[in-house]
Amino acid sequence: METKLKNKKRSGPVLFSEYQRGEGIKKALQLGRENILFELKTSGLKGRGGAGFPTSTKWMLTAAANADKKFIVCNADEGEPGTFKDRVLLLEYPELVFDGMVIAGFTIGAETGIVYLRGEYEYMLKSLEDYLSQMREDNLLGKNILGKENFNFDISIRLGSGAYVCGEETALIESLEGFRGEPRNRPPYPVDTGYLGFPTVVNNVETLASVSHIIFKGGEWFKIYGTNKSTGSKLFSVSGDCEKPGVYELPWGTKIKELLEIVGAKNTKAVQVGGASGICIPKSQFDRILGYEDAATGGSIMIFNESRDMLKVLKNFMEFFIDESCGQCTPCRIGNVKLMEGIENIERGDFTFSYINNLKELCRTMQVASKCGLGQSSPNSFISILENFNKEILHTSGKGKENVKA
Amino acid sequence: MLEYEKNSLTEEIENLVKQYGSDRPALLQILQSVQRKHKYVSDFAQQEIARLLNIHPVEVYSVISFYSFICSVPKGRNIVRLCRTISCDMAGKENVESAVKRELGINFGETTSDKRITLEYTNCLGMCDQGPAMLVNDQVYTHLNPETAVNILNGIK
Numbered sequence: 286m287e288t289k290l291k292n293k294k295r296s297g298p299v300l301f302s303e304y305q306r307g308e309g310i311k312k313a314l315q316l317g318r319e320n321i322l323f324e325l326k327t328s329g330l331k332g333r334g335g336a337g338f339p340t341s342t343k344w345m346l347t348a349a350a351n352a353d354k355k356f357i358v359c360n361a362d363e364g365e366p367g368t369f370k371d372r373v374l375l376l377e378y379p380e381l382v383f384d385g386m387v388i389a390g391f392t393i394g395a396e397t398g399i400v401y402l403r404g405e406y407e408y409m410l411k412s413l414e415d416y417l418s419q420m421r422e423d424n425l426l427g428k429n430i431l432g433k434e435n436f437n438f439d440i441s442i443r444l445g446s447g448a449y450v451c452g453e454e455t456a457l458i459e460s461l462e463g464f465r466g467e468p469r470n471r472p473p474y475p476v477d478t479g480y481l482g483f484p485t486v487v488n489n490v491e492t493l494a495s496v497s498h499i500i501f502k503g504g505e506w507f508k509i510y511g512t513n514k515s516t517g518s519k520l521f522s523v524s525g526d527c528e529k530p531g532v533y534e535l536p537w538g539t540k541i542k543e544l545l546e547i548v549g550a551k552n553t554k555a556v557q558v559g560g561a562s563g564i565c566i567p568k569s570q571f572d573r574i575l576g577y578e579d580a581a582t583g584g585s586i587m588i589f590n591e592s593r594d595m596l597k598v599l600k601n602f603m604e605f606f607i608d609e610s611c612g613q614c615t616p617c618r619i620g621n622v623k624l625m626e627g628i629e630n631i632e633r634g635d636f637t638f639s640y641i642n643n644l645k646e647l648c649r650t651m652q653v654a655s656k657c658g659l660g661q662s663s664p665n666s667f668i669s670i671l672e673n674f675n676k677e678i679l680h681t682s683g684k685g686k687e688n689v690k691a
Numbered sequence: 692m693l694e695y696e697k698n699s700l701t702e703e704i705e706n707l708v709k710q711y712g713s714d715r716p717a718l719l720q721i722l723q724s725v726q727r728k729h730k731y732v733s734d735f736a737q738q739e740i741a742r743l744l745n746i747h748p749v750e751v752y753s754v755i756s757f758y759s760f761i762c763s764v765p766k767g768r769n770i771v772r773l774c775r776t777i778s779c780d781m782a783g784k785e786n787v788e789s790a791v792k793r794e795l796g797i798n799f800g801e802t803t804s805d806k807r808i809t810l811e812y813t814n815c816l817g818m819c820d821q822g823p824a825m826l827v828n829d830q831v832y833t834h835l836n837p838e839t840a841v842n843i844l845n846g847i848k
């Protein structure tokens with residue numbers, strides 16, 4: 286059981302480098318809003334929740350908005366299959382996440398921060414609440430934070446209740462407002478119409494944790510790591526067939542085969558990058574790099590060795606999407622079910638190639654016509670697994686598959 | 692439901708409204724609290740919540756039906772949720788699954804006749820590096836094998 290905050294013993298270039306609670310906040314108060322935004326811009330930090338929107342732009346838009354109230358929401362819904370790095374940050378590095386929220390509050394002019402913690406992580410709630418109390422005692426939260434007059438900010442934690450789609454930022458806001466977690470049309474974006482209609486910054490846990498380091502150590506320092514288009518480092522949640530699953534901090538631009546080496550993966554046949562919503566990369570492409578410009582990911586890396594049946598993997602992802610689709614729009618509600626029928630037909634060897642092409646056409650429709658990222662990206666794994674493993678999946682008779690273990 | 696049970700449930704919900712407020716954002720928090728304690732939100736509880744938040748009971752039901760961790764029918768005293776996503780699956784979830792079913796004599800989606808345990812599947816719990824994983828109420832258990840899983844379940848009241 287994992288319930289208590291732990292002493293950290295990890296190391297890494299950025300996120301897992303030295304940091305003491307409050308350091309980033311102190312620095313932020315010295316720098317002032319303009320300079321904070323400048324450092325963030327210099328850093329090139331992009332959102333770590335999957336979509337990769339530049340954080341400085343998001344904050345600037347919200348800072349510039351004229352409103353009575355503003356909110357900063359930390360997206361701790363971490364529901365993408367194969368992702369668990371936010372769990373590690375919250376349990377082992379809460380100071381990074383909460384300091385980042387305070388810095389955001391100061392920068393955009395918000396007095397309220399809300400953490401939306403997935404219901405599955407309720408076991409962390411007590412220790413996170415205790416941590417927030419300590420921060421209040423140290424005047425890192427509350428009124429006139431660290432003596433800065435009129436800078437008031439506090440953080441509360443709200444729980445989700447087992448719905449993956451609530452990680453989508455507008456669904457998350459609906460959920461916070463006490464409604465069904467159904468995504469809204471965007472625009473308007475949360476930066477102008479967010480929680481209770483007020484301008485709201487929604488950032489991933491890891492984005493906020495990166496901010497604390499960037500403000501304390503500078504945007505230029507952050508940029509030393511990574512590539513031109515993907516600056517800094519990233520936490521990768523590694524699971525599946527390898528000797529050392531876990532969370533790794535690696536600079537963006539790391540090759541997939543380098544990562545496989547580090548985690549002790551042998552006889553690897555495929556790597557699913559970006560979770561069920563991501564893409565499946567076959568061995569022939571292990572030279573590709575992890576980064577926004579190539580294999581983009583919120584951090585989920587799932588490894589499959591030669592013994593795995595990729596159709597079974599795909600079926601598992603499709604079950605996930607059918608289960609988690611909110612059902613609001615037709616392409617996603619019906620489309621995922623049709624793709625599942627397709628998988629079952631393929632399993633039985635009962636298909637024609639024109640039928641497969643129709644399914645691929647359906648995938649493209651879902652990608653453009655679905656209302657939110659769930660339905661837009663659920664076909665990704667279908668397309669990439671069928672394309673990269675067509676020999677294994679489509680060029681066999683369909684018989685005898687039950688003998689392959691996944 | 693007996694009259695005194697109704698009264699105490701009303702009182703409980705009134706207290707939750709005091710704690711979380713009577714604005715719409717309070718709804719999910721109130722539902723979560725009722726669910727945590729009673730393992731479901733009864734028709735009567737739904738009516739009382741609707742009355743105190745001044746919304747239609749259908750609104751309350753509609754929210755309940757959206758979230759997989761909140762339900763409107765009674766379940767067991769403990770809810771066990773086994774992760775069925777691929778990383779746990781590859782780590783041996785199927786063996787845990789069959790051992791648990793055998794031991795409790797029920798299928799997933801069912802409740803033991805003594806109302807001690809409801810078995811459910813869930814999607815990725817964020818413990819994929821330590822699979823197979825399951826939640827027992829709000830506690831997470833990892834690195835399960837058929838024996839440890841069954842021992843954990845036998846240990847709950």
Ligand SMILES: Cc1cc2nc3c(=O)[nH]c(=O)nc-3n(C[C@H](O)[C@H](O)[C@H](O)COP(=O)(O)O)c2cc1C
Pocket residue numbers: 331332333334335336337338360361362363364365449450451452453454455487488489490492493657658659
């Ligand atoms: C179906 C779906 C689920 C999502 N789940 C999460 C999540 O669990 N955590 C997260 O940070 N972002 C998630 N996102 C992305 C958010 O909508 C949003 O882009 C993100 O929180 C913005 O933060 P960032 O800019 O710091 O990445 C999800 C998006 C979709 C479409």
Ligand code: SF4
Pocket residue numbers: 450467468609610611612613614615617618655656657658659660661
């Ligand atoms: S794409 Fe799917 S999850 Fe998103 S709004 Fe449509 S039905 Fe809901």
Ligand code: FES
Pocket residue numbers: 366367368774775776777778779780814815816817818819820822824
């Ligand atoms: S796959 Fe089971 S916890 Fe992620």
